[in-house]
Amino acid sequence: MVVDEDDPFGIGGGGASQAIAAALKPEKGRLQKVVCPMCEQVGFVPKAALGKPVKCANVKCMVPIFTAEDPAEQKAERRPTRLADEAEAIRRAAEASAPRKRNPLLIYGIGGAVLLGLTAVVVPLLTKKPDTTALQTPRDLSSFEELAAAEEAEAKAKAAAAAAAVQASAQSTPAVAVEEQVKRMTVLARQELRDKPLARRMTGDIWLRLGNSKEAATELSQLLVVDRSRSFYRVIPQAAHYWRSRAAGDAAAAKVAFAACESEIAGKTLPRTGRAATEVCLAFAAMLVQEGRQQEAQQLLATRQLDRTIPDNLDSMVSVAWLFVSSNYRDLGLTPPYSAESYLWSDPLHVAVASVLGLQGSWQEVSGWAAAGSDARVAADALVAAADAGMRTTGAAAAGVLMSAADAITVPGLSLRVRAALAGAAGDAAGVDACVQRLSMEAAAGPSAMPGLSELAQRGPVTPAATMPWGLAAAEIARGLILTGRSAAAGPLLARSSEFLGSVAPPTAELRLLMLRLVQDRAAVQEELSEAAREKNEQKLEGLMRNLDSRVRLLSTAAEDRRATQLLLLARLMHAGGREAVLGYLESAPPVMAEVQLDAIRNVLYVAGLQAAGGLQEPTKLEVLADSKVLESQQREPQAGTIAPQVWGLGRSSALPLQSSADTWSNVYFNAEAGFDEASGMRLAMLCERTRWLVQQGQFLQALEGIQKLQNGLWREETWQIAGRTMADGGREQDLLTWVAGKKIGSLEQICLLYGLSQGLADRAGKKPAAK
Incomplete structure (x- = not known):
């Protein structure tokens, strides 16, 4: 028998052409909901299509043709009967439906009697004077109060039962609790989701973490059923399983996981772009x-x-x-x-x-x-x-x-x-x-002075200073002193770092002012250049101005990236526990402090110090970073540089933490995505980091409410995972489940939240799960 490779199940041709195609969304004339039994895709068809062959709305479904069933139809089971019984039933039905002879005088007489009786009863009732004694007597409302109290008690009992169920789930062993959550995730995964394969990847990963390879294989196989083009999603769970198996000394399991990943990569299903595909490449490259x-x-x-x-x-x-x-x-x-x-x-x-x-x-x-x-x-x-x-x-x-x-x-x-x-x-x-x-x-490096206009207008490349590596080294040595408990000795090393970095390019503020003048007051700059270079020829002067534009941009790029690098190095030291050392040094070095305060990049340093403080205590110590006294014209975003504009965008979206009140932290989430275009990926990274920190500081309600404020659904899915994982790591799963019970959250977002929670619980269940 010859099998058509494009139609291996033999459903093409006539069957497919006669089937009614289901729509992905309800529309006029297509309001009947149907569910594909193969891929679980929800579709909508005309009412006339019920009971007939229809085509799945998922174009990648392996068996797209199925019969649309009417969910409202009740099919009663028919018991077998004899022919004689059927004939007798037909005769009786005919007799019952045959018209009977009626006596008109009898009908009129009965009708008159009924009307006379109604008149005798209704007229006295309508003319009777109403009794007002009940209105004048105080009414006993105790019965209503008792009813309200009973209803309130019933509601409290239901709430207590729900809380008890949550507590019982949370107090069970971590392994049992994880299994309960992953089963709940599986039920949610059958609903209509933005990314069904992602849900199956998560459920498969949790089963792998529990050591249940059979259930994991089922979930990862279902991933292929719902969308074969996303088969590369299976690499991340297998990569994590590879490293866990190696750590446990299970070389055989690690080998199987590696082979599974290699097979996926060899299948060439990876998209050319996108975060998911890049993470898969990173995971397999490390392996x-x-x-x-x-x-x-x-x-x-x-x-x-x-x-x-x-x-x-x-x-x-x-x-x-x-x-x-x-x-x-x-x-x-x-x-x-x-x-x-x-x-x-x-x-x-x-x-x-x-x-x-x-x-x-x-x-x-x-x-x-x-x-x-x-x-x-x-x-x-x-x-x-x-x-x-x-x-x-x-x-x-x-x-x-x-x-x-x-x-x-x-x-x-x-x-x-x-x-x-x-x-x-x-x-x-x-x-x-x-x-x-x-x-x-190493010899001391002098600061790079701002060249004059005549020097800047000379043609020639800008040679980058060779002092940047020494600036990086000095900052890392200062960090080493902090890590070895000698923060007080870090100040001189920070001064050496600033010295080396300062020789890379002239001061950032001076270059910004010159770039601003070249845009807003170009004629005056050209006149100054003419006097400085002693050049009156218009054509030659235009050439000098072009040279000036080019060299100023090159120097500005070096200066902006130098400044961003210096602030990132200081943030790295703060994150390592050197907040006091960094603040002490900045207060003793006004030129460096002026560079820090120049624009919104300072917020990156502020947040690092706040998070490194171990809580929300004493945020006023960091407010010196925001006490900017430079000209308003110098507080513009960087007009040059490779990393500087991106770091500036990240800092601008972090401005809200400068309000030290803890009740504003949930608004950080809204602020991170409102009206900003720069550094969208890193703003998500910052929110993930902020979520983890807030939960660790006991501000989990601020974090959860903040996530709900996000408009970007992908960001919510990511941050839900972080919140769930961090709360599980801190033993706050009961608080999380209680909070979720009263909230309306989408199915995929619930899966993400439960996924993070289950990761933490699975780790708690033991580092050596028993294989099944």
């Missing part, structure tokens, strides 16, 4: 490096690299990298790095893979992967990120292996930066002191 296939990992990531000079591309890559890394941190119960810090990653995707390997303690693989970076800065960024991961696991082991990788970096300042990061992560005070000694041998 490839772990399996000794580094070159394949590089080739895979190369397909996801974008031009980072384009703002949207930069935001996409930085945000995807941080969101992926932070999910791996959460899986290990660790606090992720500060979200804005990811702007310091020169190659976000490369650094993300190094972070995952560092979290797993794969130091040899980290060393080789870092060396494969495109330049020394990428290699240093990867090693620093791995050191941060090692600090949260086994910092000493990381330092022992990665010091040789640090020495292999050819740029001295970057090499010193990595050594300082490794020493700080390991808590090696002597190692940090050695870095301080090495930095003291």
Whole structure:
């Protein structure tokens, strides 16, 4: 028998052509709801189509033709009867329906008697005087009060029963509680959802975390049924299972998980763009490096690299990298790095893979992967990120292996930066002191002065200063001092960092003013240039003005990115516990404080300090960062730079925390998406981070109410997961379930919330789940 590959089930041709196509949404003439028994897709057909073949609304359904059933139709079972019984029933029905002879006199007589009787009864009732004694007597309302009290008691009893059910669920063992939630997720997954495969990915992942491979396989197989084009969704759960199996010493299970991921990647179902596909590539690239296939990992990531000079591309890559890394941190119960810090990653995707390997303690693989970076800065960024991961696991082991990788970096300042990061992560005070000694041998760098107009108008490239690596190194050494309990000694190192960074480009404020004048008062600038260059020829003067425009933009790019980098480094130190050291240094260095206060990027530093404080106490200490005294014209957004405009957008959307009242925190969510276009991906990352922090500080109601205020459904789905996971980690699952019981939340969003909750409960159930 020959089978048509395009119609393997033989339903094409006549059957499909005669079937009535179902619509995805109700419309005029198509109001009858039907559900495809194959893919569970809801569709709408005409009423006349009930009982007839119809075609599924899902164009990718494997068996699209089915019979539309009328849900209101009640089919009674017919018992078999004899022919004689049927004949007798027919005769009786005919006799009953035959017209009978009627006597007209008898009918009229009966009607008259009835009318006379009604008249005798109704007329006295209508003419009777009403009795008003009941109105004048006070009425006893106790019966009504008793009824109201009974209804209120019944309502309280129902509420108490619901609360008891929630409490019983929460007080059960974590494994049982997770199974209850994942079954609830499965029921919700059968409803009409924005992304059905995503729901099945979540349920499959939870079963894998519980060690129930059979149920996990069922859910991940159902993912293919609802949408085969999203089969790559199955990589993320299998990748997490791969690392858990390796940590548990189950090489066989890890091998099976790796093979499943490799099969998905080889199937070439990955879209060319999008966060989900990029996260899949990051997950599998880390696995490839772990399996000794580094070159394949590089080739895979190369397909996801974008031009980072384009703002949207930069935001996409930085945000995807941080969101992926932070999910791996959460899986290990660790606090992720500060979200804005990811702007310091020169190659976000490369650094993300190094972070995952560092979290797993794969130091040899980290060393080789870092060396494969495109330049020394990428290699240093990867090693620093791995050191941060090692600090949260086994910092000493990381330092022992990665010091040789640090020495292999050819740029001295970057090499010193990595050594300082490794020493700080390991808590090696002597190692940090050695870095301080090495930095003291480097000559001081003078600040970069603002050139005159004549010098700026000369043709020639702007040579970037070689002091940026030393500025990064000095800041990392200061962080090492903080991590080893010597925050008071960090000030001089911060001063050295500012010294090196200050020589990269002239002051940002001065360049901003010049750029503003070139736009608003160009004629006056041209006249000043004519006098400074002693040039009166109009044609030559126009050429000098073009040179001036070009060089000012190049210098402004360097200055804006230098300033953004400095504020991000200070935020990194605050996140590590150095808030007092950073604030003390800024108050003692007015020129640096002026750079900080220049625009909304200062809010990134403010939020880092607030979150590092461990609570909402004493926020007034940070208000000095917002006490800007510079000209209004200098508070504009950066007009140049690669990372500066993005960091500025992130800072602008973080302005609300400057209001120190705790009851405004739920409005942070609304503020993060209202009227902003810049850094959309990183604003989501910031909200995820803010959600985790608020829940940890006991402000979970502020977080949950804030999430409800979000207009972006994708952002709500993401932040629900964070809220659920963090509340489970803190043992607040009962509070969460009680809160959800009284709220109206969409099905997919409920699944996301329960998914985060189940992740935390599954981790609590044990690190060594029993296989089934």
